[in-house]
Amino acid sequence: xxxLFTIIQYEFRHFSRSPFKMVSLILFIxxxxxxxxxxxxxxxxxxxEIETIQxxxxxxxxxxxxxxxxxxxxxxxxxxxxxTTPMRAIWYAPASVLKAPSSMMPFSIGQxxxxxxxKQVTNSSSTFDADLAEEIANPERLAIGTLxxxxxxxxLLPVLAIILLFNIAGLERDLxxxxxxxxxxxxxxxxxxxxxxxxxxxLSGTLxxxxxxxxxxxNVLPGTFILLYLLIVLYTLLWFVAFYFINHKGKGSANxxxxxxxxxxxxxxxxxxxxxxxxxxxxxxxYMTDYLDASRDETYKLYDLSVDTVKQRLLxxxxxxxxxxxxxxxxxxxxxxxxxxxxxxxxxxKAAALTIENxxxxxxxxxxxxxxxxxxSWFQNRMNALCGTDYYAYRRYRADIQAVIDKKxxxxxxxxxxxxxxxxxxxxxxxxxxxNGK
Amino acid sequence: MKQIIxxxxxxxxxxxxxxxxxxxxxxxxxxVTYLGIVQNNQQLEQQQVAKEHIRKQWENLDAxxxxxxxxxxxxAFKPTTAxxxxxxxxxxxxxxxxxxxxxxxxxxxxxxxxxxxxxxKFGKLKPSLLLQYVIPLFLIFLAFASVSSEKxxxxxxxxxxxxxxLSKLIFAKALSVWFYGLLLLIVSVGIQVFLNVKGxxxxxxxxTALLLLxxxxxxxxxxxxxxxxSARLKSNAASLSxxxxxxxxxxxxxxxxxxxxxxxxxxxxxxxxxxxxxQEDRSKGLDGHNPSDKRSEAFKxxxxxxxxxxxVEDLPINYDGLRMQADEEYGDDVWDKHFGNSYDxxxxxxxxxxxxxxxxxxxxxxxxxxxxxxxxMYHHLDFLRQAENYRRDLIRTLNEKQAYxxxxxxERWKEGNDFFKSVKDFKYSTPTVRRAxxxxxxxxxxxxxxxxxTTLLVWLTAKKIKxx
Numbered sequence: 001x002x003x004l005f006t007i008i009q010y011e012f013r014h015f016s017r018s019p020f021k022m023v024s025l026i027l028f029i030x031x032x033x034x035x036x037x038x039x040x041x042x043x044x045x046x047x048x049e050i051e052t053i054q055x056x057x058x059x060x061x062x063x064x065x066x067x068x069x070x071x072x073x074x075x076x077x078x079x080x081x082x083x084t085t086p087m088r089a090i091w092y093a094p095a096s097v098l099k100a101p102s103s104m105m106p107f108s109i110g111q112x113x114x115x116x117x118x119k120q121v122t123n124s125s126s127t128f129d130a131d132l133a134e135e136i137a138n139p140e141r142l143a144i145g146t147l148x149x150x151x152x153x154x155x156l157l158p159v160l161a162i163i164l165l166f167n168i169a170g171l172e173r174d175l176x177x178x179x180x181x182x183x184x185x186x187x188x189x190x191x192x193x194x195x196x197x198x199x200x201x202x203l204s205g206t207l208x209x210x211x212x213x214x215x216x217x218x219n220v221l222p223g224t225f226i227l228l229y230l231l232i233v234l235y236t237l238l239w240f241v242a243f244y245f246i247n248h249k250g251k252g253s254a255n256x257x258x259x260x261x262x263x264x265x266x267x268x269x270x271x272x273x274x275x276x277x278x279x280x281x282x283x284x285x286x287y288m289t290d291y292l293d294a295s296r297d298e299t300y301k302l303y304d305l306s307v308d309t310v311k312q313r314l315l316x317x318x319x320x321x322x323x324x325x326x327x328x329x330x331x332x333x334x335x336x337x338x339x340x341x342x343x344x345x346x347x348x349x350k351a352a353a354l355t356i357e358n359x360x361x362x363x364x365x366x367x368x369x370x371x372x373x374x375x376x377s378w379f380q381n382r383m384n385a386l387c388g389t390d391y392y393a394y395r396r397y398r399a400d401i402q403a404v405i406d407k408k409x410x411x412x413x414x415x416x417x418x419x420x421x422x423x424x425x426x427x428x429x430x431x432x433x434x435x436n437g438k
Numbered sequence: 439m440k441q442i443i444x445x446x447x448x449x450x451x452x453x454x455x456x457x458x459x460x461x462x463x464x465x466x467x468x469x470v471t472y473l474g475i476v477q478n479n480q481q482l483e484q485q486q487v488a489k490e491h492i493r494k495q496w497e498n499l500d501a502x503x504x505x506x507x508x509x510x511x512x513x514a515f516k517p518t519t520a521x522x523x524x525x526x527x528x529x530x531x532x533x534x535x536x537x538x539x540x541x542x543x544x545x546x547x548x549x550x551x552x553x554x555x556x557x558x559k560f561g562k563l564k565p566s567l568l569l570q571y572v573i574p575l576f577l578i579f580l581a582f583a584s585v586s587s588e589k590x591x592x593x594x595x596x597x598x599x600x601x602x603x604l605s606k607l608i609f610a611k612a613l614s615v616w617f618y619g620l621l622l623l624i625v626s627v628g629i630q631v632f633l634n635v636k637g638x639x640x641x642x643x644x645x646t647a648l649l650l651l652x653x654x655x656x657x658x659x660x661x662x663x664x665x666x667x668s669a670r671l672k673s674n675a676a677s678l679s680x681x682x683x684x685x686x687x688x689x690x691x692x693x694x695x696x697x698x699x700x701x702x703x704x705x706x707x708x709x710x711x712x713x714x715x716x717q718e719d720r721s722k723g724l725d726g727h728n729p730s731d732k733r734s735e736a737f738k739x740x741x742x743x744x745x746x747x748x749x750v751e752d753l754p755i756n757y758d759g760l761r762m763q764a765d766e767e768y769g770d771d772v773w774d775k776h777f778g779n780s781y782d783x784x785x786x787x788x789x790x791x792x793x794x795x796x797x798x799x800x801x802x803x804x805x806x807x808x809x810x811x812x813x814x815m816y817h818h819l820d821f822l823r824q825a826e827n828y829r830r831d832l833i834r835t836l837n838e839k840q841a842y843x844x845x846x847x848x849e850r851w852k853e854g855n856d857f858f859k860s861v862k863d864f865k866y867s868t869p870t871v872r873r874a875x876x877x878x879x880x881x882x883x884x885x886x887x888x889x890x891x892t893t894l895l896v897w898l899t900a901k902k903i904k905x906x
Contacts, residue, residue, distance in 0.1 A: 020679065031691065038698060049710055077731075114531070114552045118710070130537055133545035134552070136706045136780060138787050139528040140697070140808070140815045142551075145559050147694035155559065159686055167675060174675060253675035258579055261682060269571055273563035277470075280530075280562060281477050285550035287488035287515055287535055297495050300510055304500075356553075363554040381555050391555045 003185075007194035008201075015164070015198070024163040029206065031156055035149040036214045039106035043218065046101040046117055053118055057094035061431055064092045068424035086415035087339045089422035090408055095121040095434035097404050099397040102388030103218040107211065107228055108150035110380075110389030113142055119401055121434070123342040123408040126349035127398040128291050128356065149211075150383045153232055154376055155268050157203065158239045162260040164199045165243050168192065170253030192248060200240050204233055228386045235379050272377050275370045283363040286356065294352035299345045307337045314343055314413070324417035336416050346409045350402065357395065364391065407433050442602070442610035443617070450580070450618070460618075463576070464625050467568060471629040474523035474564045485515045485534070489863075497859045501852035504836040504843065505762065511539030512832060514825040514864045516546065519812035520634050521645055524626075525566035527813025536822070538829040538864070540766065540836070543773050546822065565626045566807055569653055570800070571689060574660045577619050578685060581664035582678040584611040586671060595905045604669070605900035612658075612665035612896075619657035623650060644871045645810045648882075652806040655885040659799050660685075662892045669903050688800040696794040696801065700787040706780060719772045730765075737764050759841025766833050773826070781819055788815060788877075795884035802881040802888075809878045812868055816877045820869050828864040835861055 015021055067074060067083055074081030074088065083089045099117040116132040119125070145151060169192055172178040185191040208229060215225045243260055250256040302310065311332055314321060321327050326336055371378035384390035411430060420426065450456055492513045499507065516534040518526075533546035561567055585608060588594040598604055627650050631638055638646070663684065668677040707715070721730050741760055742748065750757045795802035808814035845851035 020683070024683070027691070031695070034695065034698075045708070049708055052710060111551070111556055114549060116709075128548070130544040130547050133533070133547050133709070134549075136709050136712060138697075138701060138706070138784055138815070139531045139818060140788065140791070141701055142531045143528040143561070143808075144693050144697045144804070147698055151559060151694065155690060159690065163679070163683070166679065170675070174673070254583065254678045257675070257678050257682065261575065265572060265575060269558075269560045269567065270563060272558035273560055273567050276557040277473060277477065277562040277564065279554065279557060280550070281473065281480065283554075284477070284480050284484050285530070285534060286548065286553055287484055288548050289488050289491050292488075292492065292513060292535070293495075296510060360553050367555050367557055377555075377557050380559070384556060394552075 004190070004194045004197070007191060008198045011195045011198040015202075021164055024160055025202075025206075028152070028156060028160045029210065031147065032149060032152045032207070032210050035147050035152045036106050036210065038146060039109050039148050040214060040217065042109055042112065043101050043103070043105040046105075046112075050098050050100060050118060053096050053098065057096055060092065060094050061428075064089075064427060065424055068427060083427070084421050084423070086412055086420055086422055089427050090123065090412050090415075090430055093427060093430035093434055095404050095408060097121055097397070097401045099394070099400075102393075103220045104224055104228065104387040105389060106149060106214045106218060108383045108387035108389055109146050109148040110150065110384030110387060111391055111394065112389040113137055113146065115394040115397075117397070121401060121404045121408060123405065123412050124345055125401070125405050126291075126295060126346075127353045127401050127405075128288065132401075150380065150387075153207075153235065153383070154380055157207075157236060158264050158268065161199070161203070161236070161239050161243060162257065162264060164202075165196065165240075165247065166257040166260055167253040168195050169247045170250055170256045173250065173252045174254075189248065192244065196240055196244055196247075200236065203236055207232060207236075224386050228383065231379065231382055231386070238375070267374075267376050271374050275367065275374050275377065278370075279363055279366055282366060283359065286359060288352075288356055290355050291349070291352040294345075294348040298348050302341055302344055302348075307332050307334050310337050310341060310344065314340055317347055318343060318410075318413055321413060321417050324414065325419050326417040336419075339416055340413050343409050343413050346405060353398075353402070357398075360391075360395075404434055439606050439610045439613075442607060443614045446584075446611055446614035447617075450614070456580075459576075463568075463573070463622055467565065467622060467626045468629050470563055470568055471523070471565050471626050472633060474562075475630070475633050477562075478518055478520070478523035481518050485517055488513075488535075489515050493863050496861070496863075497855075499855060499858045501854050502858070503851060504839040504853050504857075505540070505758070507853075507858060508540030508762075508833050508836045511537055512864065513537055514821075514828065514866070516818075516821055517866055517868075519817075519868055520638060520642055521630075521649070521811040522813045523634070524564060524569075524630055524649065525807045525811035525813055526562060526564055527808035527811060528815060528818060529813050530561070532818050536825050538825065538832060540762070540833045541769065543769075543777070543826060543829070565630070566811070569623065569626060570803065570807065573619055573622055574657065574689075575685060577615050577657060577661050578664045578678070578681045580618060581612065581615045581661055582668050582681055583674040584615065584665050585669035586674045586677050589669075589905065590673065598905055603900070604903055604905075605897055608665050608669050608896050608900060609662075611668075612662040615665065616654075616658050616661040619661060620654060623653050623657065641868075641871050645812070648810045648871065648875070649807060652803055652810070652882065652885060655889050656799055656803040659885070659888045659892050662889075662896060666892070666896050666899075669900070688798050692794065692798045693801055693804065696791060696798070700790040703790055704783050704786045706783050712776060712780070716772055716776050719775065720769060733768065734761065734765075737761065756841050756843070756845055759837045759839070759843075763834060763837035763841065766830075766837065770830055777826075784815060784819070789880070792880045792884075795881055795888075799885055799888040802884045805881045806878050806885070809874065809881070810871065812874070816874060817869065820874075821866055824866055825864065832861065 064083060074083050081088055083092055097119050099115075101112070101117070105112065114134050116134055119129070119132050167174075169178070169181075169188075172181055181191060182188055211225070211229060211232075212221075215221050242263060246259045246263070247256055250259070305313075314337070315327065326333060367377065381390055385392065411433060415422070415426075422430075492515075496510075496512060499510070502510070514536040516529075516532070516536070518529060522529055530550040533549045535548045536546040537544040560571065585594065588597065594607075597607060627646055631643070631646060634642075664677070664681045667680050668674075671677040671680060723730070723733065738750065738757075738761070741753065741757065742750070745753050745755075747753055791801065792805055795805070805814070809816065839853055839857060843851075843853055843857075
């Protein structure tokens with residue numbers, strides 16, 4: 001044990017006298033802070049945007065409740081609007097479905113910049129509407145990639161490890177005194193292990209300090225944060241183990257550096273790139289024609305149907321409507337049926353969206369099945385998942401949107417068919433029902 | 439110099455590992471290029487099927503009111519260029535479907551990146567990935583010991599004493615490594631041209647030649663710099679670690695740092711801010727003093743005066759068609775202002791990014807690689823512009839049919855199928871390389887300057903290099 005500490009002590013001296021290694025570590029810390037700050041800025045920006053939307057919604061609610069209080073049916077300059085009807089009241093009840101960013105976002109921006117995170121839902125919305133596009137951003141910057149903390153961990157940390165480790169046992173071989181080491185240290189493995197341990201502890205400790213600063217800033221301690229840190233430690237350990245074997249069997253610094261860099265290139269660039277290419281070949285980029293058909297052609301075909309047919313289809317799709325007042329009426333109210341057609345389009349869109357989600361899931365399954373030889377992508381998606389910025393976080397968000405659409409449609413159909421007159425209390429019930437569908 | 443290059447090649451050919459690696463690279467590049475072409479063709483086929491499907495729906499429209507048809511709208515599918523199989527650029531990040539309809543200008547959506555879990559941060563295994571990341575690294579591996587090993591064995595001193603100039607030696611060794619890079623480059627580009635011979639026109643060939651030139655310049659810079667470090671530094675390990683540090687800085691570190699910095703120097707508005715600003719301009723007027731109701735009234739008076747009547751009902755045409763077209767044109771101005779502003783910011787960001795080529799030739803290479811492959815931001819914005827122009831033509835045609843088509847009133851009036859069939863489909867034409875290349879002048883110039891600077895560096899400092 002004493003020997004281990006002595007070796008670690010010597011390694012510290014070696015490290016502190018190597019400007020190349022010191023500068024590399026400082027640059028790495030700089031990149032990590034930059035990445036953390038990028039994530040933190042995005043978190044703050046998204047929260048600010050969400051607060052703006054919520055404030056605007058509050059204004060709308062105050063405006064509409066003001067109409068109810070004043071006995072008005074809508075804005076003075078739009079006399080055709082009547083908020084006592086379910087159709088208009090539901091239209092005015094704000095239904096912003098928001099994906100509040102996880103406080104863990106500073107640790108991985110992940111796919112957050114590829115998806116929208118707020119949507120104003122109407123009863124004819126769907127989960128793949130064009131207004132759910134991602135934030136306005138420079139596409140070249142996105143293609144090059146954002147320097148976030150997960151990038152620093154997944155790609156730069158192994159690079160830093162190469163810089164710190166490539167000449168361990170290599171320098172001794174270069175200078176020809178590796179035999180001397182064998183004389184002084186009965187176990188060359190322990191000697192190598194101790195030197196590696198110093199850098200492992202150095203990196204793990206540095207990362208913990210950096211991460212703690214941002215964990216305190218975003219108040220994410222302990223929970224998921226610990227899981228994320230352990231994941232990072234495991235990732236670091238795997239690289240260290242691989243490099244340990246390279247150095248153990250190495251033939252000199254240059255030889256070791258070449259092997260290490262090749263390993264990095266293979267696991268960080270070539271294999272993920274190859275999987276990406278194969279996934280694209282097996283599941284080419286989707287033009288979503290099924291969805292386009294549902295949102296346009298199929299929807300327009302519904303408009304051409306007779307009122308009676310639409311009514312029958314609505315009753316078939318929503319059997320509960322049979323108990324409503326309008327279902328029992330012998331005469332058909334065209335405006336009620338017209339306003340209810342979104343009930344049918346919603347069914348169409350849901351079916352089309354499900355097809356897309358299933359295709360995407362097939363692609364994801366393919367990606368997941370390759371993880372045993374593509375560990376970097378696995379770690380990447382695990383980090384994203386812990387930080388709420390992976391594909392599935394946004395799929396859950398789409399499910400939330402669909403829940404609100406369903407709620408809107410359900411209330412519209414139920415209240416229109418029951419010929420309800422909406423008052424302030426009912427309006428506020430709508431508002432409450434549309435808060436992320438809960 | 440020729441003799442040194444030949445000797446270097448003879449020595450390289452003697453290394454069995456290198457022969458295997460060369461074979462591996464050639465087969466790998468051939469396979470990757472082939473798969474890139476297959477994937478590209480597959481994507482193009484999908485795009486064509488989607489395009490035909492949507493067009494068929496439009497041509498099969500039953501009699502419909504032209505304004506309803508404007509709401510029915512159309513779709514523009516972003517095509518990929520033949521050279522996207524080499525460098526896909528931003529194609530997986532940007533959406534590929536744009537809905538074109540009346541009243542609104544939609545966003546392009548359904549990017550490939552949003553359709554699955556994250557896979558690779560460096561893009562797909564396309565030739566560009568190998569040509570930009572793997573081959574330069576391999577050239578570094580070939581060059582890092584080229585002079586330093588001669589130094590370590592004492593041969594360098596011997597060579598210089600025999601009359602070889604050190605600068606010539608460095609150039610010769612660098613060129614022999616560079617030729618190796620060129621060989622791999624030509625294999626990749628050759629396969630691309632050979633397998634894509636049907637889809638390659640003069641423009642495509644020019645683009646390919648320019649790509650070849652840009653990569654050749656970059657490889658020259660990398661090979662020469664690595665050889666120079668090899669001569670300048672004391673040991674193999676020092677030259678390798680220094681060149682690796684340069685490679686990491688250039689390819690991994692700086693592009694991302696600088697990319698984020700450009701975003702901070704010229705920030706884009708958030709989508710929410712953008713939407714609100716557009717809505718306000720549309721309702722309150724571009725100058726803030728011309729609200730929509732006043733504009734509407736003024737337009738009505740203008741039309742009544744033009745037809746010399748007092749009431750809309752007395753007009754010989756359908757007033758709604760004209761009103762909607764006027765509103766559409768106002769919306770176009772609002773769009774031009776706001777999207778124009780965003781495009782300006784994006785272009786400024788791009789220009790700042792291109793300037794990073796001053797200290798990072800890899801940034802210039804990346805930019806021209808995407809640019810000449812037709813998969814960069816300029817080509818993307820060009821697609822959006824052409825699609826928007828088509829949308830305007832389409833909606834104008836429909837509104838004019840509504841106005842002058844025969845019905846003075848009536849939203850229920852319908853136009854027959856022949857009219858819809860007669861409306862032209864959207865056809866995107868990729869800008870010619872001549873038109874597009876104006877954007878890449880900075881990149882090519884900076885790459886050339888880097889090549890010149892590294893040449894001068896070797897030329898001017900060779901004499902000062904220690905032989906031991």
